[in-house]
Amino acid sequence: MEKTRTRFAPSPTGFMHIGNLRTAIFEYLIAKKDNGDFILRIEDTDQERKVEGAVDFIYNTLNLCGFKIDEGPNNEGNYGPYIQSERLDIYKEYALKLVDMGKAYFCFCSEDRLNELREVASLNKVPFMYDGKCKSISKEEALKRIEQGEKYVIRQAMPKEGETIIEDMVYGKVVIDNSVLEDQILIKSDGYPTYNFANVIDDYLMKITHVVRGKEYLDQTAKYNLLYEAFGFPKPKYIHVAMVLGEDGTKLSKRNGDASFMDLYKDGYLPEAIVNYLVLLGWSPNSNQEIFTLDELIKEFDPKRISKSSSTYDEKKLKWFNAHYIKEMKDEDYLNFVKPFLSDAYDLSQKSDDFISHLALIYKNHISYGKEIVDEVKLFFEDEISLNDECKEFMKDCSIPNTIKSFKEELEGMSDWSVSNINDAINKVKEKTGAKGKMLYMPIRIKVSGRMHGPELGDTIYLIGKEKVLERLSKE
RNA sequence: GGCCAGUUGGUGAAGCGGUUCAACACACUGCCCUUUCACGGCAGCAUUCACGGGUUCAAAUCCCGUACUGGUCACCA
Numbered sequence: 001m002e003k004t005r006t007r008f009a010p011s012p013t014g015f016m017h018i019g020n021l022r023t024a025i026f027e028y029l030i031a032k033k034d035n036g037d038f039i040l041r042i043e044d045t046d047q048e049r050k051v052e053g054a055v056d057f058i059y060n061t062l063n064l065c066g067f068k069i070d071e072g073p074n075n076e077g078n079y080g081p082y083i084q085s086e087r088l089d090i091y092k093e094y095a096l097k098l099v100d101m102g103k104a105y106f107c108f109c110s111e112d113r114l115n116e117l118r119e120v121a122s123l124n125k126v127p128f129m130y131d132g133k134c135k136s137i138s139k140e141e142a143l144k145r146i147e148q149g150e151k152y153v154i155r156q157a158m159p160k161e162g163e164t165i166i167e168d169m170v171y172g173k174v175v176i177d178n179s180v181l182e183d184q185i186l187i188k189s190d191g192y193p194t195y196n197f198a199n200v201i202d203d204y205l206m207k208i209t210h211v212v213r214g215k216e217y218l219d220q221t222a223k224y225n226l227l228y229e230a231f232g233f234p235k236p237k238y239i240h241v242a243m244v245l246g247e248d249g250t251k252l253s254k255r256n257g258d259a260s261f262m263d264l265y266k267d268g269y270l271p272e273a274i275v276n277y278l279v280l281l282g283w284s285p286n287s288n289q290e291i292f293t294l295d296e297l298i299k300e301f302d303p304k305r306i307s308k309s310s311s312t313y314d315e316k317k318l319k320w321f322n323a324h325y326i327k328e329m330k331d332e333d334y335l336n337f338v339k340p341f342l343s344d345a346y347d348l349s350q351k352s353d354d355f356i357s358h359l360a361l362i363y364k365n366h367i368s369y370g371k372e373i374v375d376e377v378k379l380f381f382e383d384e385i386s387l388n389d390e391c392k393e394f395m396k397d398c399s400i401p402n403t404i405k406s407f408k409e410e411l412e413g414m415s416d417w418s419v420s421n422i423n424d425a426i427n428k429v430k431e432k433t434g435a436k437g438k439m440l441y442m443p444i445r446i447k448v449s450g451r452m453h454g455p456e457l458g459d460t461i462y463l464i465g466k467e468k469v470l471e472r473l474s475k476e
Numbered sequence: 477g478g479c480c481a482g483u484u485g486g487u488g489a490a491g492c493g494g495u496u497c498a499a500c501a502c503a504c505u506g507c508c509c510u511u512u513c514a515c516g517g518c519a520g521c522a523u524u525c526a527c528g529g530g531u532u533c534a535a536a537u538c539c540c541g542u543a544c545u546g547g548u549c550a551c552c553a
Contacts, residue, residue, distance in 0.1 A: 455514075
């Protein structure tokens with residue numbers, strides 16, 4: 001039995017959106033479920049889109065997600081190189097092999113001629129397809145013309161009749177009519193392979209057993225199969241996955257400003273939560289379980305349960321997952337996680353460690369992503385408070401000044417500034433004034449913090465500090 | 477336009493011919509808990525599975541057609 005090998009094959013653009021990552025997750029899980037290998041291959045045959053440092057970026061992202069790359073550009077295995085631009089000779093060699101077999105041919109048609117054909121086709125309202133003009137050129141003549149420096153591409157001679165069957169683990173059997181397939185280009189005139197050709201060659205040479213890719217490639221798989229068959233290579237198993245749509249129903253993209261993994265990560269989304277959320281987007285386990293560790297996913301994942309229809313990215317659900325994972329964190333880990341967000345936003349140099357930790361911990365059950373704490377915590381860093389209309393409305397009740405006065409007196413007489421003493425003080429106010437419930441807590445909260453929502457009142461008062469609290473209570 | 481695929485609630489989805497078939501989760505709404513807010517707990521939320529036909533004793537589940545959505549038809553990946 002051959003070893004299961006999957007590959008993640010991104011373009012090095014230095015950006016990874018959610019849909020890309022999800023594909024990587026599926027590939028990783030399929031490999032690891034069988035104790036197989038997960039390979040990273042860089043598809044940089046489009047030299048214009050290449051970005052410096054992109055390879056490290058991809059390693060970094062996958063590492064954060066907890067995925068170990070078994071082979072890739074930075075840790076080569078036996079099937080390198082792992083960057084397509086370094087494999088040009090290989091593609092050429094295989095293309096020529098196909099020419100020798102009579103299954104591919106050199107084509108000298110100029111772009112102008114192709115454009116003319118295209119125009120005629122669009123005039124006649126038929127799909128454009130290369131007419132195979134150069135197919136009849138003999139190999140000897142072709143070689144002579146190449147010798148003379150003529151530009152050429154290599155095209156595969158495709159069957160004009162019959163049909164090609166695609167077997168997919170998600171979509172089942174899909175039949176494509178051969179008549180819609182044109183003689184596809186294998187090697188471009190700049191010597192680079194086309195994406196399709198490089199893929200087939202690499203997947204074969206790297207012994208990839210399961211090809212996971214977006215559904216947009218489903219139709220094209222017929223071309224792949226014809227290539228595998230021409231060479232006599234064994235075909236991999238195909239797993240096409242439906243797309244992830246944005247909340248507006250369109251495809252996720254960088255241009256739409258849709259979140260990338262790194263954007264989310266920087267805002268304080270935990271990789272475990274992102275992975276957990278994404279794997280459930282278009283895949284469901286054979287149970288009601290929703291929270292999964294990576295190991296559990298490896299055990300449970302079954303590509304046959306991937307959904308055929310596209311799904312919509314739902315930030316609310318992601319937040320729910322993230323909040324869950326935050327609540328599960330150990331306090332110590334949580335503090336290390338949120339403190340950077342605080343220190344980025346506020347000057348903490350005058351604050352004690354106790355203050356910062358106490359403050360951060362109060363919000364552990366409140367925030368759904370790290371950066372959210374910045375806004376939540378604002379009330380502890382502002383000198384002036386101003387009430388909004390809702391607060392003002394609330395404060396109109398005539399019994400309130402009395403409550404505030406009484407509470408102020410309690411605080412003034414307090415020797416030891418602590419959360420429990422503050423809570424006791426609130427209790428005493430209740431006894432003395434008869435105010436209770438909302439009419440007890442809310443006036444104090446508003447007067448002291450300037451808002452109607454916030455963490456436990458005792459903690460809030462404690463952290464704002466005695467001096468500032470008294471000052472605010474005294475104000476009209 | 478040709479071809480390919482998809483269509484279960486606001487969202488992710490389970491179910492794939494009957495025996496709770498419309499689970500579960502997010503969101504939302506209400507209640508309870510906490511002397512406030514939040515957390516947490518509980519409850520409600522698709523008479524119906526895009527629509528129309530057919531097969532069957534029986535269909536969200538099988539078949540056909542229609543509509544809609546998306547993908548694809550490059551020397552781009």
